[in-house]
Amino acid sequence: MKKGMIAASLATLLCTSAQADTLLGLYIGGQVWANQAEGSFGEGETNQAAFDFEDETQGNFFIALEHPIPLIPNLKIASTTLDTIGGATIEGSFEFEGVTYNANSQLDTTFDASYVDYTLYYEVFDNDLLTFDIGFTARDLDSQIDVVEQATSQSSALSVSGFVPLLYVNTIIGLPFTGFNVFAEANFLSYDDNSIYDYQIGISYALVDNLVVDLDLTLGYRSVKLELNDIDDLYSDLTFDGVFAGAIVHF
DSSP states (O other): OHHHHHHHHHHHHHHHHHHHOTTOEEEEEEEEEEEEEEEEEESSSSSEEEEEEOOEEEEEEEEEEEOSOTTSOEEEEEEEEEEEEEEEEOSSOEEETTEEEOTTOEEEEEEEEEEEEEEEEEEEEESSSEEEEEEEEEEEEEEEEEEEETTTOOEEEEEEEEEEEEEEEEEEEEETTTTEEEEEEEEEEEETTEEEEEEEEEEEEEEEESSSOEEEEEEEEEEEEEEEEEETTEEEEEEEEEEEEEEEEEO
């Protein structure tokens, strides 16, 4: 998607900046995430359909730029894809984007979503034993939901886009003399009937650690919840979760 291209261009720009100034720290990381989606969506709290979604394997990546200036926050940009397809035989009638599907209809859905997180954060602690960051994330969400009835090919679609503000925390605990770290990271927001969280926990291993470049391998679990109440006419209670493996390069 176009947002992935924007994030990639910013990564190139930050690489150039890091090479020009040795005081800057540049992190580039990626994941292969095997996730399972479950839940429901619709156009109201009582007008939702639950679908059986297929397991998906998706790639995500991030870049982060850190510097030694205390009052200026560090910057992290992360791109995530949440694409899946599913099906359901609905028990009652279901209305979606002006189309009413009758009870016992067999429906197929395509849920294509992506978001780019722009995070500004401060390092509260930063040493070999403990790293703790806190900040603010602006999540640029872009999604498309399509619903098709199998028997009649009757269809409807909804596009949802916009920025969502989130709180950001990240912590890394070092295990001395082992090369291993334990980490946890989260973006979250809860207000009224909206609840969004995106967290991951795992372990990392320092495969390469020298003055020029560091390379860490990561393994963990990630979960994303989208409990939305009238965001661009979308009501949802969806969860994506599963294990991931990845790598982080630090210049």
